[in-house]
Amino acid sequence: MKTNRVLLFLFVFSIISCNNDSDDGYENIVSYPSILATFGNTIDTDNLDNYANQTIPNYITKDNGLINPITDKGATLGRVLFYDKKLSSSNSIACASCHKQSNAFGDNVIASTGVNGTTGRHSMRLINARFSNETKFFWDERATTLEIQTTMPIKDHGEMGFSGTNGDLSFNDLIIKLNEVAYYKELFSFVYGSEEITEIKIQNALAQFIRSIQSFDSKYDAGRALVANDNQAFSNFTQQENLGKNLFLSPPQFDGSGSRIGGGVGCAGCHRAPEFDIDPNTLNNGIIGTINGTGIDLTNTRAPSLRDLVNPNGILNTTLMHTGNIPNLQAAIGHYNTINLAPGNTNLDARLQPGGNGQQLNMTGAEMSALQAFLITLSGSDVYTNSKWSSPF
Incomplete structure (x- = not known):
């Protein structure tokens, strides 16, 4: 009996030790099971894709992202948010639905499609959005920063439907919705050290991902x-x-x-x-x-x-x-x-x-x-x- 207790102690100790060692491959399994279950090998919290330290040619000098520097963690969360249709009221439209990778993160139709039909414009390409002196966004420049722009389509009745008007749910309802998604609890904790979801955190993560989209291999x-x-x-x-x-x-x-x-x-x-x-x-x-x-x-x-x-x-x-x-x-x-x-x-x-x-x-x-x-x-x-x-x- 004593031998069994010792073996049980060693087994539990080994799990705790693995959980505390970020290099042994167990952290994803123990700490972030929902990320692992949802994304598999697409997102490895121990081996993130390089967003923060990409090569930029020395002749490129404009940078409008210094106020919200790109981090690998933040851009990873931004990537999930960018592609997640849960950010629309009908679970049918994501940012990526109109900003398509196959079209240089733009839309190949005259007017993009939202949750309530076609929108007023086609979505412009997001290539190299970071490398510009222009900090305003949308065709009419109504968003003063990229951060502000990122949630405006979500709060638009025609685009993603969390407007709080015309019978729509509000943006706060979206936050409540995301709070019920297990992988967001883990991702926000992973990035920000807290499960709390706020609009500012969503904006910063989305903007980091978008600014990371660069093209200098022409x-x-x-x-x-x-x-x-x-x-x-x-x-x-x-x-x-x-x-x-x-x-x-x-x-x-x-x-x-x-x-x-x-x-x-x-x-x-x-x-x-x-x-x-x-x-x-x-x-x-x-x-x-x-x-x-x-x-x-x-x-x-x-x-x-x-x-x-x-x-x-x-x-x-x-x-x-x-x-x-x-x-x-x-x-x-x-x-x-x-x-x-x-x-x-x-x-x-x-x-x-x-x-x-x-x-x-x-x-x-x-x-x-x-x-x-x-x-x-x-x-x-x-x-x-x-x-x-x-x-x-």
Whole structure:
């Protein structure tokens, strides 16, 4: 009998010892059984994916995430939240339903689908959202930070349905709902040291995951790494791609009527290399229709990075512009080639109306093709398949 007690003591002691040793593989089983049961090998709390210390090229200098630094733990929780349909009132829509990894975390339809039908816009790509001086989000910039933006779709009646209006449950009801999910109890404890779920914690985790989604493995990046600045010819580019780069970077020269007589086409005035982020001071770009193609729509001045406009197969990831009415790169280039001053557009960016006239870039067919070829070099491949940005479920 005494021998049995000793053996029982040693068995219990061994379990406790294993539980206290984070390197022996038992911590997941003892401390986080629901994470293990739900996610299997997709999330290993002892061996997290690298979100916090990814390689960033030395020529990339813009960073809007310093107030909420990425951690491996926080981004892991953010990944689960991003893909979890429980965050919608109908358990049918997740953030990832509209921000699809296969489309550079954008949506390939004109208007995204929410719990109550189509929404007012298509979801913009989230590629390299961290690497921008623009801190506002949504097409109309109504969210002052990414953190604030992350829960606004959840609290929208049309998108994810926890609005607290129109008969919807409230965001607090969502928190109550998540409190009943065992793997969230463990994840919030794992990340924050407490099972308590709050909106701020959800916002911070989602924002960390989104800012971790980066793409720097493009043909452009391979060429940029070999030169001192963007204005030098890239040795890995074709002559056409280098021409397109020069056109993109160089400002145009106009005559008094707004007609281009020399120089480039000035895309970089608003879409600034090497991040290709949108200048926060940009105004309307000449697109004034609503999502249905009619009416004045002047306040939508946000744009995602121009990186990963197309996927590795050269197919456009999302329809273009805030209205989604531009179906391809040729049409987008054509729009900027000839800017017409539309009645009622009091918010047109000054860079598009030299001398008070709508710009006429007068691009040749060869120049348009070169500009398109350059834009395609901004696309990578890793972001579409990397498992750390994929669904953990």
